[in-house]
Amino acid sequence: MVFMKKMLILLFTIFSAVSFSENVDIVIKNATVLTMNSKRTVIENGVVAIKNNAIVEVGNGELLSKYKGKKTIDAENDIVMPGFINTHTHVSMVAFRSLADDVPDRLSRYIFPLENKLVSRDLVYKGAVYGILEMVSTGTTTFADMYYFEDEVAKAAELIGVRGVLGETVIKNPVADAKEPYGGIEYAEKFIKQYKNSKLVTPAFAPHAPYTVDEEHLKKVTELSQKYNVPVLMHIAETENEVKQIKEKYNMTVVEYLNSIGFLTDKVVAAHVIFADDNDIKILKETNTGIAHNMVANIKSAKGVSPALKMYDDGLRIGLGTDGPMSGNTLDLVSQFGYVAKVHKLANKNRAAMPPYKVVEMATMGGARALHMEDKIGSLEKGKLADIIIIDTKSLNMQPIYDPYSAIVYSMLPTDVKTTIINGKIIMENKKIKTYDVKKAREALKGLEETVKKEASKL
DSSP: OHHHHHHHHHHHHHHHHHHTOEEEEEEEEEEEEEOOSTTOOEEEEEEEEEETTEEEEEESGGGGGTEEEEEEEEOTTOEEEEOEEEEEEOGGGGGGTTSSTTOTTHIIIIIHHHHHHHOOHHHHHHHHHHHHHHHHHTTEEEEEEEESSHHHHHHHHHHHTOEEEEEEEEOSSOBTTBSSTTTHHHHHHHHHHHHTTOSSEEEEEEEOOTTTSOHHHHHHHHHHHHHHTOOEEEEESOOHHHHHHHHHHHSSOHHHHHHHTTOOSTTEEEEEOOSOOHHHHHHHHHTTOEEEEOHHHHHHTTOOOOOHHHHHHTTOEEEEOOOOTTTTSOOOSHHHHHHHHHHHHHHHTOTTSSOHHHHHHIIIIIHHHHTTOTTTSSSOOTTSBOOEEEEOOOSGGGOSOSOHHHIIIIIOOGGGEEEEEETTEEEEETTEESSSOHHHHHHHHHTTHHHHHHHHTTO
16 A cells, blocks of 8 residues: 555656646757856756747756757757857858958959959859858857848848848949949848848848948938938948048047947947047947957958957957958858957967957857847847857867866867757757758859859959
8 A cells, every 4th residue: 555655656746747847849958058148157967948939948957857848959068058149241252262362452452343243142142151051050140241232141041040130231332232322221221121020130231331431321321220220230440541541531530430420329330440549449338339359350461459358348349250251261250269369368468368258258248249139149048049059079179178168269169069059940950051951052152163263363
């Protein structure tokens, strides 16, 4: 009788645990979870529960009795963390990668003429597909892009399943998708209306730079960004020539000039910001301007080292970017990490400067803040969108791991990303892309090579 009673209690306990488990779509277990929350909580033997497109809960192994997943992923003690956020790129320029890498004055002498000859809907789409695959395979779950025919980039982003803040270029010159000067504004308005309600794409304006867009049209973009409640992406304080032009014309720094015309707002993401003094940094903070720090592109072009460390320490909204694949060459953020840490140490002559946790934070929550999306992405917390990556810690270069932030910044390779989940959907699992045929994308890009090579040889 006593035995029967014990058996009934045991069966009731098991039945209750099963019956009252909440059904979710994905459970990730046995993980070293880097939450990137405000306390930078790290959870050993961690669990992440995902339902629809959001994180239901993050915690320790006890959550396994609380949630039952349609799919369970055993992380096998690998690192589970928020996906990386690339705050500045020109993804379709992957079609021109490895051209004119060391040509002086490359933008005006080489890039603009090449784009005028070759940029088309077809090239932009094929380049975007290929570049997006490179990003998601290396852990990027959100990217901010500036280019032409940005609706083609949006099409590729939605097809593959990546999150994008996509800015249609506005510039004073006639270009591929706008034959009239500043025609990009009208194009952008149509693009914004088309994608305003997308679950993955945030459409934006992308005035090219203060030296290629006049005051009148910068003010127009500011007005329209408020009207449509969309971001504005722009290259700011990137070159010495830009700084010189603005100084000669307005007797101000680039940041002071943009602030004087009311351009700097909480809608703006400023790419590069290499040339900024203490007052500029104060203005950028006061205006809630986002900053995209593109270390590799900046040092490759010998433009200088941005005061990004001071910006971070002063509490600005600063994330990391790769720039375009003609500038930084690769589209993975992982390759940026070591440079960001080491170059700032060198520039500050301080080995302790820019410790790894700051770099990882800029790649996650910093990027979210730069894009003004910190309420939705950037950390693993209840209610946030399920943009999550799993990093293989068993590769030879990753062991041993005493400090996960240090391992990510100094040891990790781009190919160590094992699984990428975006908006609750598995985009890559065990290093295999599930939403697009990589071979097909490679062949499509290859099909552009002869045309590109022919035109490039004329420059």
